[in-house]
Amino acid sequence: MALKKHISLYPADLGNGTLKWIPPGNHEVQAMPSVAADIIPGERVTGDLGGSVYLQVLESDCEQLNGRNVVVGRKAYEYPNARATFKAPDKTPYYPILALATIDGEEGAEITIDCLVLQMLDTKDESGKALLREQIVGKHFKLSRNGKVFKLLIKNLVVVPEAFPGYIYTKQMDLLLPDSYNAYLDVGAGTIQGMVVKPNGEIYQGTSFVVERRGVGRIAEDIARNPAIIEALGNRHAKPEQILEAIKGGTYAIGSTFRRVDFKAQYDALRSGWMINAVDDALRYWDHCIELVETIYLFGGGANHMRQIAAVNEGWVILDQPEYVNIRGLALYGAFAGVGATPLRKVG
Structure with a gap:
């Protein structure tokens, strides 16, 4: 029987230089460089990931993301098509895949997130917010994250102003x-x-x-x-x-x-x-x-x-x-707005 996991609120900061998130359970801030590289079909990702994420979208009812393979984090520097979001002229296409890269799951788990709370690179980017809602909200995903395969459903999205x-x-x-x-x-x-x-x-x-x-x-x-x-x-x-x-x-x-x-x-x-x-x-x-x-x-x-x-x-x-202030503020959004929140533990 699949492990069903329900998460009320999941905070993630899609920063220009660093991605940060607080997974449920340990409540400590996780982080990695905001750098991504698409992996072409048939290309293998080898060597130590070193805190990076190799994300494979195995199945999805979002056609744009279905079948996409991406390395996010320091490991992406090894690929010639690596793009750092802080200097990308158009950041919009990065939002959905960066958001998914912050979410981890146990092997075989079925994860439902009621509300993904995000800080985007620019919340005035209405096309970016629209793309996130179009591609990840209400969509079913079967993901492989660093070799662990799990299913994911995100029911709602809140983008907190800059x-x-x-x-x-x-x-x-x-x-x-x-x-x-x-x-x-x-x-x-x-x-x-x-x-x-x-x-x-x-x-x-x-x-x-x-x-x-x-x-x-x-x-x-x-x-x-x-x-x-x-x-x-x-x-x-x-x-x-x-x-x-x-x-x-x-x-x-x-x-x-x-x-x-x-x-x-x-x-x-x-x-x-x-x-x-x-x-x-x-x-x-x-x-x-x-x-x-x-x-x-x-x-x-x-x-x-x-x-x-x-x-x-x-x-x-x-x-x-x-x-860590942005991600801590996002984690406190639930208490601030009156919905379920992720508690904090001091970092460092």
Whole structure:
């Protein structure tokens, strides 16, 4: 008899640089690079997956996804058609397969998810939301995820507005002062996005924004084009996504054991200008209400690279473990909205 598993709420953050999700049972944040590569029919995926996902859509009543084979995560770098979502010109086609890649199941299980709660790369992308609903909501899937075969049905989808998981997190964790206006700046790999929230929880009109190519991935792209880096790598171009991984990991170095290239000096030179541009973008959208704002909360993976801004500006606060705030906010969505929620355990 098949193991039937019912999940009320499943949170997943389809970030530009990193995919994050919280599977039921262990409640700890799982993550992998937001890089995907389609595997052509007959091609074998060999070697250690190393935390990546090899997803095969064995059967589905969604024709566009039926039969699709994809490697998602660091392993995808090994394939020439690998695409990092933080620099993809059109992210829409990635949404359904990235969402499915975050869902794991036991061998032979039949999984039903009542509500998949997502943070998308850009929630103003109406075509992306439509594609998700068209291709995965109410569709039956037979999937192989890293060799484990299981069935999946997703009944409903909620796409939370950009930066709003930050508000949910601060609200549910009792971090807000009474009757206060607060601003939220989500600094990711590909975008910065933000909003101002009124004391009653409504988004202040005209303050919600998404600015493409302003995230920390912009620094990675500039470093990849730097002639000194190219020369040091033996006239080879580095992949921006691999530079981004080194930035996030704090190594600030790429290349092989025999040709290791340190780019910390280039990173330091670019970061100040990047921070100023990011802050200017936000303040431009908030100029008409910034005097009302009590606190500006910074979060997202790129927030760790903006600590200089928070250190010298009163009222600017980088939330604890900012890279996990979005997924934690999504996990708290159930309690916030009054539906079944996934509890949290401290990460790290």
